[in-house]
Amino acid sequence: MSDRQEHDPVTYDKLELQSDCERCFGLCCVALPFAASADFAIDKDGGTPCPQLQTDFRCSIHNELRQQGMRGCTVYDCFGAGQAVSQITYGGRDWREYPHTAHEMFNVLPIMRQLHELLWYLHEALAMPAARSVHSELKEALAWTKSLTLLSPESLLQLDVDSHRAGVNELLLRTSEFVRDAARRNQSGGHTRQKIGGRGADLIGAKLKGADLRFANLRGAYLIAADLRNADLRSADLIGADFRDTDVRGANLTDCLFLTQAQLNAARGDASTVLPPGLSYPSHWIHNDER
Numbered sequence: 483m484s485d486r487q488e489h490d491p492v493t494y495d496k497l498e499l500q501s502d503c504e505r506c507f508g509l510c511c512v513a514l515p516f517a518a519s520a521d522f523a524i525d526k527d528g529g530t531p532c533p534q535l536q537t538d539f540r541c542s543i544h545n546e547l548r549q550q551g552m553r554g555c556t557v558y559d560c561f562g563a564g565q566a567v568s569q570i571t572y573g574g575r576d577w578r579e580y581p582h583t584a585h586e587m588f589n590v591l592p593i594m595r596q597l598h599e600l601l602w603y604l605h606e607a608l609a610m611p612a613a614r615s616v617h618s619e620l621k622e623a624l625a626w627t628k629s630l631t632l633l634s635p636e637s638l639l640q641l642d643v644d645s646h647r648a649g650v651n652e653l654l655l656r657t658s659e660f661v662r663d664a665a666r667r668n669q670s671g672g673h674t675r676q677k678i679g680g681r682g683a684d685l686i687g688a689k690l691k692g693a694d695l696r697f698a699n700l701r702g703a704y705l706i707a708a709d710l711r712n713a714d715l716r717s718a719d720l721i722g723a724d725f726r727d728t729d730v731r732g733a734n735l736t737d738c739l740f741l742t743q744a745q746l747n748a749a750r751g752d753a754s755t756v757l758p759p760g761l762s763y764p765s766h767w768i769h770n771d772e773r
C-alpha cells in the first residue's frame with residue numbers, strides 16, 4: 483500500500499470495494515444460481531456450491547473460465563461484498579465450519595453487494611469536481627450507506643435496500659446532470675449532435691459505429707451486442723448499462739460516468755479502446771482467449 487493510500491481514508495475505503503477472493507468464503511460461487519447458457523456451461527441452484535469450488539474456497543478453473551464456458555463468472559463483480567460478509571458480518575467464520583450460518587450468509591450476500599455497489603458509485607461521484615455542489619449530500623449518503631454495511635445479519639436481512647437504493651440513485655442522477663452539463667458547456671465546436679440514448683434505452687444490436695455519444699444519458703441502456711466501434715462516449719453516463727457483447731473497439735470512454743470493470747469485462751474491446759482512469763483492459767480483449 484502506498485503512503486497516499488495509508489493517509490487517505492477515501493482511497494483506502496475504495497480499495498475495500500474491490501473484490502478480494504482470498505478473503506471471501508467463495509460466497510458468489512455458492513449463493514448465486516445460474517443456468518446453462520452462453521455464459522455458463524452448467525445449471526446450478528442458489529445455495530449449492532459450484533463443482534469447481536475447492537475446499538479452500540478457490541476456483542479450480544480460475545485461469546480458464548472463458549475457455550471452460552464460464553464467461554458469466556468473469557463479468558460478475560461483488561464490489562468487495564464477499565469479503566465484507568465473510569470477514570466483518572460473520573467475523574471470519576465460514577459456512578463450512580459453521581453450516582448453520584450458511585443459508586443466512588448466502589441471503590446476506592446480495593444485500594451487501596447492493597450496498598457496496600452504491601458505495602462504489604458514491605466514491606466515483608465524490609471524485610467529480612463538477613459535482614461539488616452536491617458533495618456534502620454525497621458524503622452523507624456515503625457515511626449512511628457505510629453504516630448499513632456494518633449491521634448484523636438479522637438487520638441486513640430486514641433492510642429495505644430498494645428504498646435506500648432509490649434515494650441514492652436520485653442523488654447520483656443529479657450528480658450526473660451537473661457533471662454532463664458542465665462538460666457540455668466546456669465542449670469545443672458546439673455542433674449539433676444526433677440525440678441518441680435516454681434512460682433505459684433499447685439499443686440492442688444498434689449500429690452506432692463512430693456515433694457522437696458525448697454527454698449522453700445511457701443510464702440502464704440495453705447496449706447488448708451494439709456496435710459502438712470508434713464511438714465517442716466521453717462524459718456519457720453509463721450507470722447500469724448492459725454491455726454484454728457490446729463492441730467498443732476504438733471507442734473513447736474517457737471521462738464517462740459510472741462505468742464499472744464488470745461492464746467492461748462483458749464487452750468486446752481491444753487495445754484501441756480508450757478507458758477512463760482506474761479501469762483496466764480485460765485480458766480477453768488482449769489475448770482473445772474466448773473458446
Ligand code: SF4
Binds near residue numbers: 532535542552555
Ligand atoms: S466456475 Fe469458478 S468462479 Fe465460477 S462459480 Fe464455479 S467456482 Fe466460482
